[in-house]
Amino acid sequence: MIGYLTHDHSLINAFRAFAAAPASAASRGRARRKPVTAEERIFKMAPKLSDYFGAGEIIASKGALDRPISGIVMDSRRVVPGNLFFALPGLRTDGSSFIDEAVTRGAVAVVTAKLPVHAPAKVTFIQVADPRAQLARVAQRYYRFPDRDMSVVGVTGTNGKTTVSHLVKHLLNGDQRVGLIGTINYDLGARTVPSFKTTPESVDIYGMLAQMRDAGCRQAVMEVSSHGIDQQRVLGLGFNVAVFTNLTRDHLDYHKTLDSYFEVKTRLFTGGTGAAPKLAVINLDDPHGEKLAALIPEGSRTVTFGENPRAQIRAEDVSLNFKNTTFRLVWPGGAMQVESPLIGRYNVSNLLAAIATAWALGRDPVVFMPRLKTFPGVAGRMERIEAGQPFNVLVDYAHTDDALRNALGMLRAITPGRLLVVFGCGGNRDRSKRPLMVRAVQEQADFAFATADNPRGESLAQIFADMKAGVTAPDKITWIEDRRRAIGHALDIAQPGDCLLVAGKGHESYQEFADTVIPFDDRQIVRELIAVKTLKN
Numbered sequence: 001m002i003g004y005l006t007h008d009h010s011l012i013n014a015f016r017a018f019a020a021a022p023a024s025a026a027s028r029g030r031a032r033r034k035p036v037t038a039e040e041r042i043f044k045m046a047p048k049l050s051d052y053f054g055a056g057e058i059i060a061s062k063g064a065l066d067r068p069i070s071g072i073v074m075d076s077r078r079v080v081p082g083n084l085f086f087a088l089p090g091l092r093t094d095g096s097s098f099i100d101e102a103v104t105r106g107a108v109a110v111v112t113a114k115l116p117v118h119a120p121a122k123v124t125f126i127q128v129a130d131p132r133a134q135l136a137r138v139a140q141r142y143y144r145f146p147d148r149d150m151s152v153v154g155v156t157g158t159n160g161k162t163t164v165s166h167l168v169k170h171l172l173n174g175d176q177r178v179g180l181i182g183t184i185n186y187d188l189g190a191r192t193v194p195s196f197k198t199t200p201e202s203v204d205i206y207g208m209l210a211q212m213r214d215a216g217c218r219q220a221v222m223e224v225s226s227h228g229i230d231q232q233r234v235l236g237l238g239f240n241v242a243v244f245t246n247l248t249r250d251h252l253d254y255h256k257t258l259d260s261y262f263e264v265k266t267r268l269f270t271g272g273t274g275a276a277p278k279l280a281v282i283n284l285d286d287p288h289g290e291k292l293a294a295l296i297p298e299g300s301r302t303v304t305f306g307e308n309p310r311a312q313i314r315a316e317d318v319s320l321n322f323k324n325t326t327f328r329l330v331w332p333g334g335a336m337q338v339e340s341p342l343i344g345r346y347n348v349s350n351l352l353a354a355i356a357t358a359w360a361l362g363r364d365p366v367v368f369m370p371r372l373k374t375f376p377g378v379a380g381r382m383e384r385i386e387a388g389q390p391f392n393v394l395v396d397y398a399h400t401d402d403a404l405r406n407a408l409g410m411l412r413a414i415t416p417g418r419l420l421v422v423f424g425c426g427g428n429r430d431r432s433k434r435p436l437m438v439r440a441v442q443e444q445a446d447f448a449f450a451t452a453d454n455p456r457g458e459s460l461a462q463i464f465a466d467m468k469a470g471v472t473a474p475d476k477i478t479w480i481e482d483r484r485r486a487i488g489h490a491l492d493i494a495q496p497g498d499c500l501l502v503a504g505k506g507h508e509s510y511q512e513f514a515d516t517v518i519p520f521d522d523r524q525i526v527r528e529l530i531a532v533k534t535l536k537n
């Protein structure tokens with residue numbers, strides 16, 4: 001262990017404050033757009049608190065409504081003087097318990113579901129029906145509707161969101177500056193910062209879209225997680241395009257059933273998050289994609305992709321190997337040969353999703369496809385580690401049974417020797433996927449080291465116990481709690497011709513325990529251990 005960060009996520013909070021800082025007065029002045037509605041016109045003047053609320057949104061209030069605010073915050077620990085604090089009901093606690101703390105830190109106004117009986121006179125209290133929904137509405141107004149100045153693409157699905165988002169950004173980048181919000185980083189146009197959430201809170205999203213707008217981005221791509229949709233983080237956001245990659249088992253700790261998980265995803269396409277997107281880009285190779293296509297409202301255009309002969313954007317004659325993937329791309333009005341260093345059949349799907357999105361946005365594949373050649377890949381997604389070892393090592397972010405099955409199935413087909421895996425299951429996430437992940441590994445791999453992923457607040461003994469319910473071939477799996485040691489053992493037994501997949505943490509540069517977050521990067525650790533091994537031999 002090199003050191004540790006305390007679990008209060010001070011670093012993460014610092015990134016967050018940095019990423020979502022309100023546009024400065026100067027940058028607000030630089031905005032190039034023309035206000036189009038009466039509501040937007042208000043924000044040309046110095047806005048006051050009441051301007052951020054629409055008709056009927058305030059149920060009751062105490063204190064002045066005509067005061068200015070210096071920012072919007074939903075976590076009392078982030079309040080600075082002059083802020084408007086949103087007290088949100090949560091799964092673990094209630095933001096209302098932190099109103100006193102927020103006021104002590106300088107909040108001048110509080111939005112809450114229930115007015116307090118004894119309220120400090122200097123603070124304004126506003127009662128609304130749904131503080132979480134209201135947060136999104138207020139944030140959108142505070143940041144002056146940045147989504148209306150840009151074409152925003154939202155990508156949802158269990159797997160492939162990050163890969164597709166980065167591909168879309170890359171394909172569109174040649175024409176214009178494209179912002180990005182996703183699992184790995186936030187590209188705000190003028191600067192890129194590390195991510196703290198795949199789909200951040202609404203106030204952070206609108207804040208970041210405003211920074212992109214002010215940096216000249218007219219196009220943005222963002223991953224939209226099911227948690228993000230359900231927690232109204234994208235409420236009211238006007239998506240130009242919504243993309244559906246696939247739906248397989250994950251997050252059932254939160255959604256309980258696959259049907260309700262699917263229902264949450266459909267909201268992005270049917271207007272359930274505000275307005276329906278103008279364009280719906282849907283994977284027809286996934287049975288849930290077929291179902292979704294039938295739900296798209298009139299007024300939205302649907303573009304389908306897949307190997308399915310009915311898909312508008314289609315891959316034919318797919319050829320896969322360890323070095324690259326080739327297929328014939330067919331679209332209404334043309335066809336061409338595609339070659340990409342992204343390996344695995346699921347990446348054909350990701351490539352088609354991105355191509356379909358660019359095509360749906362009016363771009364010509366003949367013009368944008370040459371850009372694929374310079375796509376650098378996505379960090380921690382089938383990332384090859386070449387440190388002079390005589391066998392293949394790949395680091396991948398597969399953390400569901402479907403992703404593991406796909407990743408291992410693909411490597412199996414192209415590995416002459418044994419297929420080895422290091423993997424684990426995250427804590428405080430879906431427990432039901434744990435035995436299924438073990439099954440997927442047993443089906444495809446010759447030998448596996450089960451270890452810690454991010455245990456978070458759960459004991460590793462509990463996580464291992466859940467995983468063990470899926471064991472049918474105990475001789476194939478060695479259980480080693482320490483992830484670094486597990487990787488070391490796997491490297492020790494690997495022989496020329498073998499392939500080692502280190503799965504689950506991909507680009508992550510930390511490991512999260514109950515009360516500490518330690519620096520931990522699978523890619524760096526593999527390199528270090530190979531170097532040590534080489535020195536010893």
Ligand SMILES: CC(=O)N[C@H]1[C@@H](OP(=O)(O)OP(=O)(O)OC[C@H]2O[C@@H](n3ccc(=O)[nH]c3=O)[C@H](O)[C@@H]2O)O[C@H](CO)[C@@H](O)[C@@H]1O[C@H](C)C(=O)N[C@@H](C)C(=O)N[C@H](CCC(=O)O)C(=O)O
Binds near residue numbers: 076087095199
């Ligand atoms: C399970 C889940 O999604 N939880 C989210 C939920 O937390 P919660 O309901 O438990 O909140 P809580 O801790 O009870 O707190 C309630 C309120 O009190 C506030 N509070 C709390 C403590 C304090 O000292 N002061 C204070 O003001 C909190 O800011 C919050 O607004 O609401 C919070 C904001 O109100 C979110 O930050 C939190 O996301 C947590 C951090 C999280 O880890 N979410 C993950 C699962 C997530 O969203 N992941 C998806 C990706 C999933 C995928 O791979 O597809 C993502 O988009 O990142």
Ligand SMILES: Nc1ncnc2c1ncn2[C@@H]1O[C@H](COP(=O)(O)OP(=O)(O)OP(=O)(O)O)[C@@H](O)[C@H]1O
Binds near residue numbers: 159164382399
């Ligand atoms: N289209 C796909 N279908 C199935 N599995 C995929 C697909 N694309 C990627 N994967 C697998 O899922 C892993 C995660 O991919 P990616 O990061 O693109 O997905 P994501 O949806 O953004 O995940 P997360 O929800 O954790 O942010 C990859 O490392 C790979 O193993």
Ligand SMILES: N[C@H](CCC[C@H](N)C(=O)O)C(=O)O
Binds near residue numbers: 198399427
């Ligand atoms: N976005 C996913 C990431 C999982 C990554 C894996 N390393 C884990 O910690 O389980 C989630 O929050 O479920």
Ligand SMILES: [Mg+2]
Binds near residue numbers: 183184223
């Ligand atoms: Mg992602």
